[in-house]
Amino acid sequence: MTTSSSVPGAVISASEGLAALVDVLAEDRTVIGPTCRDGAIVLAEISTADELPHGCGVELEAGRYRLVSRPDAMIFAHSAGPQSWKTYLHPQRERLWTVDRDARGRLAFQAEDVAPPAYAFLGVRPCDLRAIAVQDRVLGGGPHTATAYRRRRERAFVVAVECTDPGATCFCTSMGSGPGVGREDGDAAAYDLALTEVLDDEGHRFWVRAGSPAGERVLGRLPHRPGDAPSRVAAREAVAAAAQHMERAMPPVDLHALMAGSLDAARWDDVAARCLTCGNCTMVCPTCFCTTTEDVTDLTGDHAERWQRWDSCFDLDFSHLHGGPVRASARSRYRQWLTHKLGTWHDQFGESGCVGCGRCIVWCPVGIDITEEAAALHAESADRQAAAEETP
Template identity: 85%
Template sequence: MSHRAPVQDAVISASEGLATLVGVLAEEHTVIGPTLRDGAIVLAELSAADDLPHGCGVELEAGRYRLVRRPDAMIFAHSAGPQSWKAYLHPQRERLWAVDRDTRGRLAFRAEDGEPPTYAFLGVRPCDLRAIAIQDRVLGGGPHADTAYRRRRDRTFIVAVECTDPGATCFCTSMGTGPGVGEDGPPAYDLALTEVLDGDGHRFRARAGSPAGERVLARLPRRTCDPATRAAARTAVTAAAEHMERAMPPVDLHTLMAGSHDAARWDDVAARCLTCGNCTMVCPTCFCTTTEDITDLTGDHAERWQRWDSCFDLDFSHLHGGPVRASARSRYRQWLTHKLGTWHDQFGESGCVGCGRCIVWCPAGIDITEEAAALHAEDQGSRATDEEAPS
């Protein structure tokens, strides 16, 4: 019996190929991808490839998001929207267990152990691909793994899409998380797509990154990837990196944050920060939660729920007598120094992937790259002053 070699690098069309892909994925998965809703490109369930945002782009700036019509039919030429994939893998609110008391006072506990959804994520950006890998380590690894997260993650099929048109607030290049998925090392996706639109037509370079991805790709109308398409795809990703408008300062951010505890810049940002927590809600790696216990009027039924929490919430650090971090200064400092600094101590890498969501969706337009640069400038100024001071 002959065995066909696995399909690993192919070309699929933006019409029939993409439509077939959604159909194949929908046979066994709930397909989630970008679509238009309420004046934004959001993540939602897709019923067909026509639900994708054909010909749509976005204009981004600090505290500003605007949907625009593109002059072409590109489907994924837009940067990350307000949601991240953690909304599906690490839901904003979920019940952990319920308990009922019968007439004899006996308690019956029921854990939430039903079958999790089987998702197929279509359109995962490289920055979000890294964010999922970070969540895998934080929530799915170690001796106290979140079993519900792990079960959802294990059942998820990921179709990554490389970025070819970054937004003005993107800075993934400086974080080493994009705009491409990378050619070296084990892939973190099942399929990777790169969109190409030129004189040879509208198409995708498609690469399989897992046995499941190979099986799906083998079912699509495709052809072997030709050198011209491969070169066009690589050129588009390279150009996206070169056109990135923002960047983190080229310093050791871990060391910078450790030495900036008393920086005057924290007072400046505190005067602007509303401590609303938007940055933590849209961040694809923020994972903090709290629990709530609720009961009915009889007291015979109770439930425990887990929901997202934010270090900007006063109650987040509440101990007997009040919150540990009562000021906006201390709460913003906690968020930024953890994200860029102490995250390294806990998890061995940065908690920022350069997606820029916290910049766009901050109502005060606070820019994390600007704040890091200001802290670096202040640190350099302090060092220069110390060197000039007489011994």
């Protein structure tokens, strides 16, 4: 890594530098990055930097997503698309094990043991970087560890790209997860390389920092120049401006306590009247991890498989017990989702389950806004408290 003590970092060009980055990563990895497809920013395997969404932007609002052409050639000036990296690290469907029954009825179980691809993720936004860390703790921070997830995660090379053009539904600043990747010296565990895209009179380029030895090795192979102060300042200012442009925010209160104290709020009936319980929010959420299982047999009847697939707490079957679902009403299911995301996630995993990416707002077919719901719960709680204080 080429660095100087005063300006740690390097600069690569948006043309040769980025092309070389994809080439180097693609030598021994499956490179996944944002692409333009079907009217959205879609994560897909790429083999060259040309496949990245040059000049693509997005217009976002609650329940609305539109791809737009940008007047400039910015490559990463779009906020998160409908997918997140869990599509690759915690896939929608995966086989857990198979079992064969022999003529004497004996069962032989075989755990799924296929070496996962070595992924390189290019263009991980800071909110999504946090989301990966959140899923790391859920799927590996307890007494058990999800073996397949761990294997995919351990092999993944992460290229974070800081956010310089947040969407109208973004609120990462209020969740402390963006728009930058953290301190200048970086969180070594979080990314291998961190990029900040800069486009000004000095040219179109990336300010680059390595966050791991693997990142340093890759950076060393790219055509780069030592970090210069103007590029560093331009990068910092672009990220700072993004924070200023953030249009939404969570109410600045202890959300964990707010959720714990709001289990009987009237607002749940209000949101339940709008919520279709479709589960879109859980599918697009980069931290939602819930899964269910499917047991299938083949036509011989002697070979069975267990598959795991994403599930949603909005599904009526999710809480099924003998006698019926625990959470039968839409009210209780929306409450489960929101209070888990913002509240009980802290109890279970020591942090918030929300990273402020805004996907749930965009992809909700009726435009339910998590920040608006939290604000309404806060207002209701404050009203209740005020009324209690007035009562002699």
